[in-house]
Amino acid sequence: MPDKKLKRALAPEPIAHQGMAGPGLFGDVGGQVKMADIAMLAGVSESTVSRALAGSKLVNPATRKRIEEIAATHSYSIDQRARNLRLSRTGTISVVFPLSHESEQGIADPFFLEMLGNLADQLSNRGYDLLLRKIRSDVPRMLTDLLREGRTDGVLLIGQSTQHDLINELAEHYQPLVVWGARQPDNRYITVGSDNRGGAAAAVRHLLDCGHRRIAFLGNRQLPEVAARYQGYSQALSAAGLSVAPDLLLPVPFDRQGAFAAISGFLDRDRAIDAVFAASDIVAIAAIRALDQHGLKVPHDVAVVGFDDIMVAAAYTPALSTVRQDIALGARTMVDLLFRLIEGEAVNSVELPTALMIRASSAHPA
Numbered sequence: 001m002p003d004k005k006l007k008r009a010l011a012p013e014p015i016a017h018q019g020m021a022g023p024g025l026f027g028d029v030g031g032q033v034k035m036a037d038i039a040m041l042a043g044v045s046e047s048t049v050s051r052a053l054a055g056s057k058l059v060n061p062a063t064r065k066r067i068e069e070i071a072a073t074h075s076y077s078i079d080q081r082a083r084n085l086r087l088s089r090t091g092t093i094s095v096v097f098p099l100s101h102e103s104e105q106g107i108a109d110p111f112f113l114e115m116l117g118n119l120a121d122q123l124s125n126r127g128y129d130l131l132l133r134k135i136r137s138d139v140p141r142m143l144t145d146l147l148r149e150g151r152t153d154g155v156l157l158i159g160q161s162t163q164h165d166l167i168n169e170l171a172e173h174y175q176p177l178v179v180w181g182a183r184q185p186d187n188r189y190i191t192v193g194s195d196n197r198g199g200a201a202a203a204v205r206h207l208l209d210c211g212h213r214r215i216a217f218l219g220n221r222q223l224p225e226v227a228a229r230y231q232g233y234s235q236a237l238s239a240a241g242l243s244v245a246p247d248l249l250l251p252v253p254f255d256r257q258g259a260f261a262a263i264s265g266f267l268d269r270d271r272a273i274d275a276v277f278a279a280s281d282i283v284a285i286a287a288i289r290a291l292d293q294h295g296l297k298v299p300h301d302v303a304v305v306g307f308d309d310i311m312v313a314a315a316y317t318p319a320l321s322t323v324r325q326d327i328a329l330g331a332r333t334m335v336d337l338l339f340r341l342i343e344g345e346a347v348n349s350v351e352l353p354t355a356l357m358i359r360a361s362s363a364h365p366a
Helices: 004-009 035-042 046-053 061-073 080-086 110-125 142-149 164-171 196-209 224-239 256-268 281-293 327-342
Strands: 092-098 129-135 155-158 177-180 190-194 215-218 275-278 303-308 321-325 350-352 354-357
Touching (some): 035 046, 035 061, 046 061, 092 110, 110 129, 110 155, 110 327, 129 142, 177 327, 190 196, 196 303, 215 224, 215 256, 215 281, 275 281, 281 303, 327 350
Parallel strands (some): 092 129, 155 177, 190 350, 215 275, 275 303, 303 321
Antiparallel strands (some): 321 354
16 A cells, blocks of 8 residues: 555655656655655655765765665656755866976877766766866966866866976865875875876886896876886886986976977987886887887887876787776776765875786787
């Protein structure tokens, strides 16, 4: 028999976010399910239902799952526009790429595109729109202006560029901010990033195990993530009883053409190298091109290892050895932490593990 109290609780007026009552629960009433009905069935308050269906981590996982199942059974969903209006929210999250360190690198970078796609999926799953911004090298304080606009409910910053101090300053006054990057000793903002130091050390140990000793490091050490990768490079050399050779350090930009030009100039100076550790796959691929133009074959003359494991890495010729970052997990973690911050929850920075992918570009000479 249908619950008479629940029948009486049904409102006759149609409301945009309500689902139609199913005959299994509400008989022939024909009314629409309200949040109060879901709360009654779940044995919780309406505010708990609201938080659970918004994906809030403040709700116990078992309770959240029960509420979601009840809501799905009766085709109930929250009207996000009405909810955002009630909570004074925009329903939009800014995804920002701070590229103040170099003018030529763009959002079309394969790593950025892969990260952006994963973030878009995660935000869409929560009913949020995405506002994309790029911080240009000629307007370094554009990030400050963006936060002052108040057009979004939170900011996901992809990289730290050379703006660590500015991000620290902004984090003092703007809480819903999560940064993809390397954790710094004086961080006042939340970061999600990979084990850059450990991943780089594993890559260099692999090159050392292959018998290589003159290993070049290619990357801009002014950037926090690259600096951490350089630390891993240095530690691996030191553990093998080798010191860092200053003539093997090259501050390469991340854009394809700039990296190729810098590495070609480096090779023109007849540097004696037998291996390359590049701070990104784009730089590693540029190195392979430059080495080939200088008559050096990979891996027979020079072995190459990159960092990121972008989609093209395994399909390149030769297939690129690299340190894999779990970009999908990184995007999911960033969005989760951001929404927890929006809900007023305290969260901590997260460092994700990396994995060394050994492929043809660093194999032993035949």
